[in-house]
Amino acid sequence: MHSLYEIFKRNGYTRRDFLRYVALLVSAVGFPPSFLPNAVKALESKPKPVVIWLEFQDCAGCSESFIRSTSLLPADVLLDYLSLEYHETLMAPSGLQAEEAKREAIERYKGEYILIVEGSVSPKYKGVYCTIGGKSNEEILKEASKHARLIIAVGSCACWGGIPHAEPNPTGAMPISEILKDKKVVHIPGCPPIGDVMVATIVGFVMTGREPALDNLGRPKTFYGQTIHDRCYRRPFYNAGKFASSFEDEGAKKGYCLYKLGCKGPITRNACATVRWNGGLSFPIQSGHPCFGCSEPDFWDRSFLYSPLSVVEGGFGWKKVLAGIAVGSALGLGSAYINKKLRGVK
Amino acid sequence: MKDVVFYDFVRGPLLKFALFVFFAGISYRFFRVVFLGLPADYAKPKGNPYLMAVKKIIIKPTMGWTFNEIFSRRAINFIGGFLFHLGFLGLTFFVPAHALLWKEIIGISLPVMPSLIVDILTYSALGSLIALTLHRALNPVLKLLTGKDEYFANLLVALILFTGLLANKWAGGGLYIWLLSMHMLLADLLILYIPFSRLSHFVYYFLSVGFMGWNAGKRGVSF
Ligand code: SF4
Numbered sequence: 286m287h288s289l290y291e292i293f294k295r296n297g298y299t300r301r302d303f304l305r306y307v308a309l310l311v312s313a314v315g316f317p318p319s320f321l322p323n324a325v326k327a328l329e330s331k332p333k334p335v336v337i338w339l340e341f342q343d344c345a346g347c348s349e350s351f352i353r354s355t356s357l358l359p360a361d362v363l364l365d366y367l368s369l370e371y372h373e374t375l376m377a378p379s380g381l382q383a384e385e386a387k388r389e390a391i392e393r394y395k396g397e398y399i400l401i402v403e404g405s406v407s408p409k410y411k412g413v414y415c416t417i418g419g420k421s422n423e424e425i426l427k428e429a430s431k432h433a434r435l436i437i438a439v440g441s442c443a444c445w446g447g448i449p450h451a452e453p454n455p456t457g458a459m460p461i462s463e464i465l466k467d468k469k470v471v472h473i474p475g476c477p478p479i480g481d482v483m484v485a486t487i488v489g490f491v492m493t494g495r496e497p498a499l500d501n502l503g504r505p506k507t508f509y510g511q512t513i514h515d516r517c518y519r520r521p522f523y524n525a526g527k528f529a530s531s532f533e534d535e536g537a538k539k540g541y542c543l544y545k546l547g548c549k550g551p552i553t554r555n556a557c558a559t560v561r562w563n564g565g566l567s568f569p570i571q572s573g574h575p576c577f578g579c580s581e582p583d584f585w586d587r588s589f590l591y592s593p594l595s596v597v598e599g600g601f602g603w604k605k606v607l608a609g610i611a612v613g614s615a616l617g618l619g620s621a622y623i624n625k626k627l628r629g630v631k
Numbered sequence: 632m633k634d635v636v637f638y639d640f641v642r643g644p645l646l647k648f649a650l651f652v653f654f655a656g657i658s659y660r661f662f663r664v665v666f667l668g669l670p671a672d673y674a675k676p677k678g679n680p681y682l683m684a685v686k687k688i689i690i691k692p693t694m695g696w697t698f699n700e701i702f703s704r705r706a707i708n709f710i711g712g713f714l715f716h717l718g719f720l721g722l723t724f725f726v727p728a729h730a731l732l733w734k735e736i737i738g739i740s741l742p743v744m745p746s747l748i749v750d751i752l753t754y755s756a757l758g759s760l761i762a763l764t765l766h767r768a769l770n771p772v773l774k775l776l777t778g779k780d781e782y783f784a785n786l787l788v789a790l791i792l793f794t795g796l797l798a799n800k801w802a803g804g805g806l807y808i809w810l811l812s813m814h815m816l817l818a819d820l821l822i823l824y825i826p827f828s829r830l831s832h833f834v835y836y837f838l839s840v841g842f843m844g845w846n847a848g849k850r851g852v853s854f
Contacts, residue, residue: 502633511802512802512803512807512808515802515803515807523727523746524745524746525745525746526727526743526744526745526746528727528743544727544728544731545731551807551811552635552638552807552808552811581635582633582635582636583635583636587635587639592735593728593731594728595642595728595729595731595732596731596732596734596735597642597643597646597647597650597732597735597736598639598642598643599643599647600735601646601647601650601735601736602735602736602738603737603738605647605650605651605654606650606654606736606737608651609650609651609652609653609654609655609658610654610655610658611658612655612658612659613654613655613656613657613658613659613660613661613662614658614659614662616655616659616663617658617659617660617661617662617663617664617665617666618662618663618666620659620663621662621663621664621665621666621667621668622666624667625667
């Protein structure tokens with residue numbers, strides 16, 4: 286098994302290129318510069334990580350995002366380095382051969398491989414909604430997680446249940462952590478998550494041999510420790526009280542804050558505003574669309590994608606105000622009447 | 632509990648419940664007082680009671696406005712009270728996030744203020760509230776007039792101002808949503824608490840001051 290350095294060399298890169306990318310990786314993972322020598326040593330000597338990637342109730346969007354990560358490692362190196370032993374969308378074999386390859390990989394790399402899960406699990410009716418090669422998704426997950434060195438849930442479906450879990454959740458979809466209750470699961474939520482974040486988490490694990498520091502919901506603190514709002518380049522407009530009121534108005538053209546259009550940046554923890562997408566090119570807010578908080582649990586069910594964060598969910602409005610006043614006045618009138626009666630006032 | 636679940640609860644069902652209780656509670660108490668009415672008084676009014684009631688409501692707040700009164704004898708009450716009310720009401724209605732909420736509740740678009748003004752109002756309201764509370768606790772006369780109700784209300788309002796300040800100023804990292812939820816939870820509690828406490832003075836103040844003016848008008852005396 287080749288190390289990252291050997292793969293760089295094989296693809297025609299110089300040692301200088303290798304060092305440059307390692308420096309980038311170290312900073313992306315959030316380690317101090319003093320860690321650089323250790324990182325270089327680890328990536329020169331440690332064999333490339335073996336990855337088994339399972340897909341359950343998903344759309345393969347996380348896989349799409351993953352293979353488009355180009356900022357941290359050159360594309361040719363990336364796909365060579367992360368040895369995807371099993372990945373339904375990307376691998377060539379299919380059918381029984383594919384299942385056999387997975388079984389073999391689990392056997393051969395026992396206790397060494399990284400298990401990545403994309404999509405929610407559906408244990409309802411013995412897994413009838415998601416069965417692969419005659420096995421229920423729950424069974425496959427339990428089997429593959431048994432000997433995994435590290436388990437990563439990628440995407441909001443695997444982390445929180447995601448869109449399959451949205452009301453009325455007909456398939457009983459749930460996050461994988463509910464099935465793997467006794468195991469530690471690293472969560473990389475997003476719909477999809479940023480490819481570079483997935484790559485940085487895996488390479489960070491190779492560099493240190495440990496999983497990253499996680500928050501209380503199991504997300505790497507480096508990438509999910511801050512809200513989008515904290516790092517948003519439109520924040521000065523928010524602070525100045527300058528908002529776009531529609532997608533076409535003057536405010537929108539001037540790049541004002543998108544809070545009024547329903548931006549969920551203030552309650553969304555993700556790295557979109559810093560790492561950005563497509564090789565650091567842009568992210569939703571930069572392209573003029575409010576953040577709708579895809580990396581937070583149950584974002585889909587919150588059903589207020591385009592209404593400002595501070596408004597009452599489902600609305601309140603005049604009718605309810607008047608109803609409150611009517612009820613209160615009736616009670617006031619009633620109680621005054623009874624009081625008067627009791628006191629014998631005419 | 633996931634923070635966003637709690638967040639959705641305080642900004643959704645709890646806020647709606649609080650608002651309904653608020654409008655019902657305020658109108659209950661208002662109409663109860665009005666319907667209870669006064670014992671019949673057959674004396675002929677000596678002046679114009681309604682005009683005097685309106686006059687009293689309008690000029691009462693400025694009646695003590697002498698230099699001496701404002702800046703020396705009752706400086707804390709006047710300056711602190713003014714700054715606190717200005718800040719608290721200004722923040723309640725014109726912070727952008729709040730203005731959008733009011734739009735949803737009463738259907739009227741309110742203007743919004745920039746963060747700098749928001750900050751100034753918050754610091755001055757918070758500072759005045761602390762000064763007013765200390766004054767209450769230390770002043771021998773006010774001490775006698777103050778009960779648990781006042782201290783609780785002051786604490787609640789101070790916490791709302793403080794969490795609001797943090798929500799605007801503090802990056803907060805992963806704890807930010809808890810903080811924002813706490814701010815809204817406390818505001819929900821305040822909305823629920825107002826009709827049943829002395830904080831309802833924002834309505835009854837006008838009623839009682841108006842009554843005083845009306846009474847004076849009826850007797851043909853000045854106030
Ligand atoms: S666009 Fe969204 S994230 Fe950016 S400052 Fe406005 S509310 Fe915050």
